Amino acid sequence: MPVQLLKISKGKLETQLPSHLQREDLKYMQTGLDHTNKYFQGIVILSYPLIKLGDGTDFFKIVLQDDTCTRINSINILIYGKMAEDCAKLTRNGDTFVVAGFKVAESSTAKEDGRHACHLEVSEENGSAIYICTQPSTSPSEPASASVAPKYVYTPLKCLKDGTVVNLYGIVKFFKPPYISKGTDYCSVVTLVDQSNVKLTCTLFNGNLDSLPKIYKNGDIVRFHRVKIREYNGQMQGITSAGFASLTFDGTVGAPVVPRASSKVYTFIDEEQKIVEELRIWGASNLSVSGPEAKLSNVKPMLFFDLTCQLLGKAKVDGSSFLLKVWDGTKCPYPTWKVPVEAKELEGDKVLLHQLRSLTVDVLVYDNHVQLAKSLKIGSFLRIYSIHTKQASAKNEDASSHIEFHLHGGTCYGRGIGILPENNPDVEELKKFLECVELTDSQNTESVSSLELGDTFDNCTDLESPLQRCQQLSATGMCIFFCYFAVLTDHQDMSNTVLKTVLNSRAPQQYRIRAKLRSFKPQKLYQSVKLHCSKCNTLQEVPDGDAFDVILQGCAATAPNPELQSMSWYESVMWTTQDGKQRKITIHFVKHYEMLQRPENTLLMIEGGTLKEIWKLTRRFKCVIPVKSTEDDLELLDLSAPFLLQGNIKYYGCKQCSTPKTIKNLSSLAEKREPSWEPTEIAQALGIEPLQYVFVMKFTLVDGTGALNAYLFDYEKFFQIPASEILTNSFLQEKMEMTMNTLSPPGRKLDDLPWLECFIKSYNVAGMKHQVYYQIFDTTVAEDVV
């Protein structure tokens, strides 16, 4: 039978099937019966993500429902190889799916999923054929059921064709925040770029502000569904089509992959997380996304910049302009103009406006921005894009040297106003900073430098060694207010450098600094744990248990090879579960000098186990390696699954850098006098480049002379907690939380934060030579004061 994969319209189904094929009823689907010249037809009710098996074979599983009314009316279809890849692209829930030339095998999940006792295996090797009929009532990319993830195909930007409706991923290179168009809708213009370096400008319309993408800065990553592609002025252009939907993600490498959705119901599957992470990594080295952001303390005349701020007051000025009074906690170094307005027109807390008058600036917005500005709520957090600072005109004698803030009419260069949600990371950081300012005597706002410095700046001398100071002070319980970090003895000869000097120096250099931790990210500490490949230097999220479970279920279809049982260096035990599923489990215990070892020293391989069973084994045995049989040897599963489990820790390998070898390569380790079963040794023997668990955090440090963001990239040294253990150990989680609460006590004003001492090094990243980054190194939180 030829291998076929046809997408045909429903009415033509019966006539297009080869005439020798006869429809098979689900009740006759049994192993041992002849199903040649038979086909099975059902409706796709569930599809799983396409995965790669350990040998690189593509695997795709769907569930078909028979249209008969029998009690068990659904069956699992396991599709392998090229057909899996093709089906994953073409199949939608609700489609009618016809399969012929299948192999019938016992289903290992029947009891669990309540489906047919057999499953059907489909592949080129089996000489299978597949025919798919799309439901006429369902749009090709519409989910059939909200509970089931449909398969979306994402078109690279270089492959767009005029007149098509596509789904896209891209990095935002430019955007105009939604503004009120001259028609009936809000409009947002977004220019995307992807790894192909092709740009696409999309013009998006919607009557509902929330239905447009929630983009806050260039570098954000977006997913658009159902964008219509048209040619305009010789270039491809994207435009909203019916059912347009978007997700937006922070573009920062290592930040949590949390979508900001434009619709209440959306799908986002694990495979897509990878798309986002890959775009982030590509963007980090190929795009310069440093926007024209500025704090009020850094503005100059004749500047266009983006301001993240809080709205304190607003007032009508005249027909074409409107006043916004905003602050960001820092002080503008120039006298600022005050726009005269009638007192009755001014909205906002008058007392607060008076108290913060020297930190507040007046932004005059014009023309098309007036309507949106009027609707803003006092207290809300805003990003005002492309504000123009202007030196007061010389004609006006009263305004000899003051600076004016204008948001001119029009939307060029993304000019506009964006409303930021409370949970936006920049807003969280700003709120924390503003709280510090508010808690300080806000009448004394003439000198903001004293607010930022804090008056404890001179309380601590640098003469003693920080370590000594910690030891002395910990005895009195004062250490946390004074000095918290113990620096390592390697660099005791290094003297402290103030942040202003650090910020004004070229990279790369190393410094010892003394600063306060104003804020840190991520706030949810578990989000700071990532997996790092030291070879290709990529970071990725730690996979969740569900992904592992899906892979294990996929492998359950592969029967253990009897020829691989009990080889010279391992002893195998195989049994079939008696729970009705008839699942075959094989455990291969590695021997030492032909003897089985005590469980706590034993490495074992398991075939056909469930997640729960594997966890149970890790409690008893030293190492567990999930494997499956091939013709010649046992081999590892897909590298999305851990290649090794030891205690509570799942060890993963880098998909890009590993070249997995079969299990017999472990036998040389077993022959060692005392096998240590170190994960690195096991990885090396199996051709795996191991991923390391790492804490990745961003610390905002201040010392009164300046502020900088320093990255913490730490396996264990900083917190004295292995990053590999934190996700499964609640005691360590509490310890880390306590540490962070002590370093940066919530609700404490800047003056009362403890001083910290640490080492930082500055560096440049290729392609972004003018940008300097900072990383904490060789620093450990002093254990005796935690």
Added chain:
DNA sequence: TTAGGTTTAG
């Protein structure tokens, strides 16, 4: 329909 990136000129 609207806008279709590339600064107002108050």
